[in-house]
Amino acid sequence: xxxxxxxxxxxVSPGGTVTLTCGLSxxxxxxxxxxxxxxxxxxxxxxxxIYSTNTRSSGVPDRFSGSILGNKAAxxxxxxxxDDESDYYCVLYMGSGIVVFGGGTKLTVL
Amino acid sequence: QVQLVESGGGxxxxxxxxxxxxxxxxxxxxxxxxxxxxxxxxxxLEWVAFIRFDGSNKYSADSVKGRFTISRDNSKNTxxxxxxxxxxxxxxxxxxxxxxxxxxxxxxxxLVTVSS
Numbered sequence: 001x002x003x004x005x006x007x008x009x010x011x012v013s014p015g016g017t018v019t020l021t022c023g024l025s026x027x028x029x030x031x032x033x034x035x036x037x038x039x040x041x042x043x044x045x046x047x048x049x050i051y052s053t054n055t056r057s058s059g060v061p062d063r064f065s066g067s068i069l070g071n072k073a074a075x076x077x078x079x080x081x082x083d084d085e086s087d088y089y090c091v092l093y094m095g096s097g098i099v100v101f102g103g104g105t106k107l108t109v110l
Numbered sequence: 111q112v113q114l115v116e117s118g119g120g121x122x123x124x125x126x127x128x129x130x131x132x133x134x135x136x137x138x139x140x141x142x143x144x145x146x147x148x149x150x151x152x153x154x155l156e157w158v159a160f161i162r163f164d165g166s167n168k169y170s171a172d173s174v175k176g177r178f179t180i181s182r183d184n185s186k187n188t189x190x191x192x193x194x195x196x197x198x199x200x201x202x203x204x205x206x207x208x209x210x211x212x213x214x215x216x217x218x219x220x221l222v223t224v225s226s
Contacts, residue, residue, distance in 0.1 A: 034210075034211040034212055036212045036213075036214075038155070038213075040155075045205060045216045045217065045218050045219055046155065046205070046213075046216050047216075048213070048214055048215070048216070051210055051212065051214060052210070052211070057214075087154075089154065089155050091155075091157075091212045091213065092212075093211040093212050096167070096169055097143060097145075097160030097161075097162065097167065097169045097209070098157070098160065098169050099145070099157045099160070099211075099212045099213070100157065101147075101154060101155040101156065101157060102154075103154050104154040104155070
């Protein structure tokens with residue numbers, strides 16, 4: 001059973017930088033997993049921020065960036081703003097159309 | 111622009127059935143795989159099922175295997191999820207999503223409530 005791990009919660013000060021991570025219970029995340037990141041606020045559908053490790057979706061501000069850091073995928077928010085306060089989910093592609101979501105990170109901006 | 115509109119949600123009794131639909135527009139539907147993803151109240155996202163662009167292969171999560179069936183009609187640009195033997199734990203908002211290996215564009219979701 002593959003488990004994708006994320007920090008349950010994180011806080012950042014306005015204007016600060018925060019890095020959220022996405023790991024595997026067993027093994028390392030690589031670009032072959034096409035790691036992607038979503039932002040979700042209550043009552044709304046997820047919004048794709050980053051796909052294929054580091055490609056920003058159309059309309060996503062460049063303060064959001066994706067990368068591989070060590071053995072994990074990472075989402076970095078530089079210059080955090082109040083409306084970045086959301087839930088963030090990562091997902092990994094396991095092959096044959098199967099994907100696994102992380103449990104999500106609740107980001108607080110204060 | 112890509113648009114995905116889910117429908118068919120509602121309240122159903124345990125053991126009942128429901129069929130969800132997802133109407134797609136703004137892209138060549140027949141060229142892309144599609145996912146269903148759900149989110150139980152207050153919980154995270156859970157992948158449910160995937161179907162290849164031509165319907166030739168389908169995959170589903172263990173939690174729904176044997177009960178849910180994903181299908182598509184490329185002539186109608188529509189994705190379906192047939193849900194049988196529904197359980198209380200299937201209560202969730204169900205999203206359809208266009209695939210780029212992983213979900214990329216998302217619909218707004220449709221709520222399914224399984225309750226007696």
